[in-house]
Amino acid sequence: MGKSMRLAFAASWVIAVAAPAVLHAEEPAENAQQARARADALVAKMTLEEKLSLVHGLFPPMAAGKTDQELIPSAGHIDGIPRLGIPTVRESDASLGVANQVEQRKGDVATALPSGLATAASFDPEIAHAGGAMIGAEARAKRFNVLLAGGVNLTRDPWNGRNFEYLGEDPLLAGEMAGAAISGVQSNHIVSTIKHFALNSQETGRMVLDARIDEAALRMSDLLAFEIGIERGNPASVMCAYNQVNGDYACESKHLLTDILKTDWGYPGWVMSDWGAVHSTVKAANAGLDQESGQELDKQIYFGAPLKAAVADGKVREARLDDMVARYLTGLISSGAFDHPVPAKAQKIDYAAHAEVARRAAEAGIVLLKNEGDLLPLSGVKKIAVIGGHADVGVLSGGGSSQVRSVGGAPIEIPLGSGAASSFARITYHASSPLDALRKAMPGIQITFVDQRDVEGAKKAAAEADVAIVFAVQWTTEAQDAVNxxxxxxxxxxxxxxAAAQPHTIAVLETGGPVTMPWIDKVPAVVEAWYPGQRGGEAIADILTGKANPSGRLPITFPVSASQAPRPEPVGLDKLNSLEAQAAANPADASDYQLKSYPVDYVEGANVGYRWYEQQREKPLFPFGHGLSYTSFAYRNAQASGGKVPSVTFDVVNTGKRKGAVVPQLYVKRDGSDSPMRLAAFQRVTLKPGETRKVTLTAEPRIVADYDTALPGWRIAGGTYTLALANDAEDRSRTFTVTLESATMKP
Structure with missing residues (x-):
């Protein structure tokens, strides 16, 4: 069986038995074999210069005068070849919406989704798909046909500056959600990437660090998230990462790009570099890199004249260059971007309808962490004090390439004076005021606001109110990690x-990830709102007032303290701070004080996130999967089965008085194994009061298996396994024992 057919067979089999969600990838415009045949026919008609023109792309802010075709200020541009009908490609950053970070395109706005963590917290691929479809529609209307979306890097450290963009710490959840978002984007006949391949797990030293991990652990964690995301979403392109992996730059790693991605997984599309991530010509091309992105950000245009010379010298075979071009065209054809050109002029966008997509995502992803005494939803109160977080004007967003200039404008936008992110990130708020939304939702209630800098005024207002709501923020950004x-x-x-002044205090957190809560015992109600997007204020008000029932679940563990995590602070941060201090003291020689390559050892291996805490017997502040509701649910009549793949069938009952959603989760562990339990299936279930629904959770086989490098491939060891039907990663109130047959699967 050919590699592409093997991938399709494996994907369909896994989807049939294991997918916890109802939604899968859109059917590609053409299957990979048909698309490749068309691509090969086009390549056969090309001159050498035409082939070379497609394997490196411009960075528009630095590319004036380098093309006769129209340059839209954005992330990337690759000229088309009109005589062959090959379209011009225009690329935009798009993790959370069509980005326009520092307003390259004056006045151009877009719909801003909540952060990736917020979407992941919904545990609902339909939410992810709707968000992707919305972003893709806006991108097409703005004449972009490639979106740099699909971030699926696992959260290994709670302080990672880019955690907010990604989809949490679990490979099954992240892969399912990424695949759904990618298929949503590509339903518009445009390309989505999946990124950053692989182990782009911290921002400190991201351009030079060497991420070290053993093969089996990598396959069972970060790579599994990518593998599932690719199967579910069929992304037309994979973006390789900045960092090194086990000694090779990710964009020069033959093991990652050729052995695993293209051979083991049979991936048919093209590998593009991250912007500024290329370091060589011959090694990168022969390793499997197909396209150099944002060429002006590299030290030279490695895939231009140097590649031409390498082909002439035989250091890179011309067949390899043909494959690079054919993979690029295969991606464009299979996604529909080739045959469905973007419009010649920008199209009108229904921003009001798209804002509702953002609002629904925010409501589904907000997590009620604590609700002592049923303080929420708000009722029977006459006076509320809203304090801090600039809640009077808007909600916070994360910084970096994912920054969206949202509809409604930015009431707060603060440039950075220094730091790695200063050239392309600003501290930015979306114009969606929680204060205004609360006042609209609760007419007749006296609601006052006090700025966070007025501590005495806040205490006084809180003491005089029936309830105090404190909004607290933590800004994080690409290129920099949180220092604590x-x-x-x-x-x-x-x-x-x-909290000392008002016992009925609610904390609403707008953060890029986990934060410590030294005040947790004094505050009866805590809401994690993440970065809730351009309708975040309204979504928060809906949750607080009970118009919406909270249903989000943590996609990431919240530790009690940083010392519980595998690494308490960014690795290399001390070196970076020292070098920056030396450069500041010696500005004439600043280039001498640059961070050099250094190792980051991922000692937790495959035991990422909640698995690490279980393995170390550390009890976190809030576990993965945790989230409360204003109603109650019961699991009844549960029956477990084994055989080839474990599953549990049970009834879910809404035993409360409100409509709500619950996320039953299936965890699995082989008896006698030292490995912690692993999330093997999940499903979001929405029920009316008193409603019952029968649910079957069937484990993803690769979660049950271990990766065996000697095979090589996945091996399910025969024997007894313990299953847990749970509400979160710590819940062991419903466990079952089943017997599984031994089995192997190809890598």
Whole structure:
């Protein structure tokens, strides 16, 4: 069986038995074999210069005068070949919406989704698909046909500056959600990437660090998330990462790009580099890199004249160049981008309808962490004090390439004076005021606002109110990691002071990931709103007032302290700070003080996130999968089965008085194994009061298996396994024992 057919067979089999969600990838415009045949026929008609023109792309902000075709200010541009009908490609960053970070395109706005973590917290691939479809529609209307979306890097460290973009710490959840979002984007006949391949797990030293991990552990964690995402979403392109992996730059790693991605997985599309991630010509091309992106950000245009010379010298075979071009065209054809050109002029966008997509995603992803005494939803109160977080004007968003200039404008936008992100990131708020939304939702209630800098005023307002709501923020960004897990700007002290003045205090957190909560025992209600997007204020108000029932579940563990995590702070941060200090003291020689390659050893291996905490017997503040509701649910009549793949069938009952959603989760562990339990299936279930639904959770086979490098491939060891039907990663109130048959699967 050919590699592409093997991939299709494996994907369909896994989807049939294991997918916890109802939604899968859109059917590609043409299957991979048909698309490749068309691509090969086009390549056969090309001159050498035409082939070379397609394997490196411009970075528009630095590319004026380098093309006769129209340059739209954006992330990337590759000229088309009109005589062969090959379209011009225009690329936009698009993790959370069509990006326009520092307003390259004056006045151009887009719909801003909540952060990736917020979408992941919905545990609902339909939410992810709807968000992807919305972004893809806006991109096409703005004349972009490639979106740099599909971030699926696992959260290995809670302080990673880019955690907010991604989809959490579990490979099954991240892969399912990424695949759904990608298929949504590509339903518009445009390309989505999946990124950053692989182990782009911290921002400190991201251009030079060497991520070290053993093969089996990598296959069972980060690579499994990519594998599932590719199967579910059929992304037309894979973007390789900045960092090194086990000694090779990710964009020069033959093992990652050729052995695993293209051979083991049979991936038919093209591999593009991240912007500024190419370091060589011959090694990168022969390793499997197909296209150099944003060429102006590299030290030279490696895939231009140097590649031409390497082909002439035989250092890169011409057949390899043909394959690079054919893979690029295969991706364009199979996604529909080739045969469905973007419009010649920008199209009108229904921003009002798209705002509802963002609002629904925010509501589904907001997590009620604590609700002591049923303080929420708000009722029977006459006076509310809203404090801090700039809740009077908007909600916070994360920084970097994913920044969206949202409809409604930015009421707060603060440039950075220094740091790795200063050239392309600003501290930005979306114009969606929680204060205004609460006042609209609760007419007749006196709601006052106090700025976070006025601690005495906050204490006074809180004491005089029936309820105090403190909004606390933590800004994170691409290119920089959070230096610790504490809320900045003395907000921990603010929350403690307010809670001392008002026992009915609610903390609403707008953060890029986990934060510590030294005040947790004093605050009866805590809401994690993440970065909730351009309708975040309305979504928060809906949750607080009970118009929406909270249903989000944590896609990431919240530790009690940073010391519980595998690494308490960014690896290399001390070196970076020292070098920056030396460069500041010696500006004439600043280029001498650059961070050099250094190792980051991922000692947790495949035991990422909640698995690490279980293995280390550390009890976190809030576990993966945790989330409360305003109603109650019961699991009844559960029956487990084994055989080839374990499953549990049970009834879910809404035993409360409100409509709501619950996320039953299936965890699995082989008896006698030292490995912690693993999330093997999940499903979001929405029920009316008193409603019952029968659900079957069937384990993803690769979660049950271990990766065997000697095979090589996946091996399910025969024997007894323990299953847990759970509400979160710590819940062991419903366990079952089943017997599984031994089995192997190809890598």
């Amino acid at each position: 897990l504490s809320l900045p700007y003395h907000q921990d002290d603010l929350i403690s002071a307010v």
